[in-house]
Amino acid sequence: MIYRSLFPRDIFAELDRLQREMAQAFDLSPSIRGFGRGGYPALNVGGTQQSVEIYAFAPGLDPAKIDVNIDRGVLTIEGERDSGLPPTDEKTAVHINERFAGRFRRVVSLPDDVDPNACDATYRDGVLHLSIKRRESALPRRIEVK
Amino acid sequence: MTNHVTKTEAARRDAVLPPVDVIEDATGITLYADLPGVSKEALNLRVEGDTLTIEGELSLATPEGLQASHAEVSVPRYRRVFTLSKELDPDKIAAEMNHGVLKLRIPKAEHAQPRKVQIRVG
Numbered sequence: 548m549i550y551r552s553l554f555p556r557d558i559f560a561e562l563d564r565l566q567r568e569m570a571q572a573f574d575l576s577p578s579i580r581g582f583g584r585g586g587y588p589a590l591n592v593g594g595t596q597q598s599v600e601i602y603a604f605a606p607g608l609d610p611a612k613i614d615v616n617i618d619r620g621v622l623t624i625e626g627e628r629d630s631g632l633p634p635t636d637e638k639t640a641v642h643i644n645e646r647f648a649g650r651f652r653r654v655v656s657l658p659d660d661v662d663p664n665a666c667d668a669t670y671r672d673g674v675l676h677l678s679i680k681r682r683e684s685a686l687p688r689r690i691e692v693k
Numbered sequence: 694m695t696n697h698v699t700k701t702e703a704a705r706r707d708a709v710l711p712p713v714d715v716i717e718d719a720t721g722i723t724l725y726a727d728l729p730g731v732s733k734e735a736l737n738l739r740v741e742g743d744t745l746t747i748e749g750e751l752s753l754a755t756p757e758g759l760q761a762s763h764a765e766v767s768v769p770r771y772r773r774v775f776t777l778s779k780e781l782d783p784d785k786i787a788a789e790m791n792h793g794v795l796k797l798r799i800p801k802a803e804h805a806q807p808r809k810v811q812i813r814v815g
Contacts, residue, residue: 589765595758602753604729604766606793631725638719645712646727673729673793674753
């Protein structure tokens with residue numbers, strides 16, 4: 548443990564450890580694929596009686612390059628985001644680099660009653676909004692008693 | 694007085710910390726911030742003294758009767774505060790929004806620009 552003795556009070560390592568412990572304590576453990584909360588894009592999912600609504604917070608993308616697929620009830624949102632950082636040279640310095648860059652893929656399993664052919668996708672202010680209609684046969688209806 | 698109270702209350706409201714990139718070159722600083730769902734009108738940029746505040750309200754087109762089942766973004770607001778250093782010129786900040794990404798260009802003041810000093814040999 549040369550490292551320990553060289554830097555006996557490494558504040559950053561301590562903070563890292565603290566953060567991990569907090570995450571455990573609040574049960575925010577990430578999945579094995581590394582994407583817990585805070586993955587890119589962040590997803591909000593909700594539904595109405597007529598549709599399932601999915602909001603993907605995916606800023607800075609070219610809408611033509613977002614790949615949305617529905618296959619056997621599984622929705623996949625895929626794409627790639629450029630870092631936008633300039634090539635590093637002597638005159639530029641990157642002070643903070645927190646924004647996501649690279650390929651991303653998020654998967655949502657949809658309820659059984661949605662109609663994959665009736666999916667409407669819009670991209671506005673960096674939010675991808677998918678609205679997937681539920682099947683007619685699955686909509687609640689009133690049955691008349693004769 | 695009332696105004697003061699509402700101001701502090703506003704500051705206390707929960708907000709998401711947006712991820713940023715900050716790049717410095719010879720003539721200034723470029724800042725990118727991810728603010729998905731914030732339109733140009735809902736963005737609030739302020740410089741008070743040497744404090745730069747980026748704030749934005751998130752608005753989504755939600756259909757009536759929507760019930761959330763899973764939410765990773767649960768607060769409809771972004772806020773991040775930076776302290777500017779002296780050589781930056783807060784009057785010349787340029788901002789643009791593109792697909793939910795804010796780009797800020799903060800140039801360095803005239804006197805802080807790099808210049809080549811000629812050395813005379815005599």
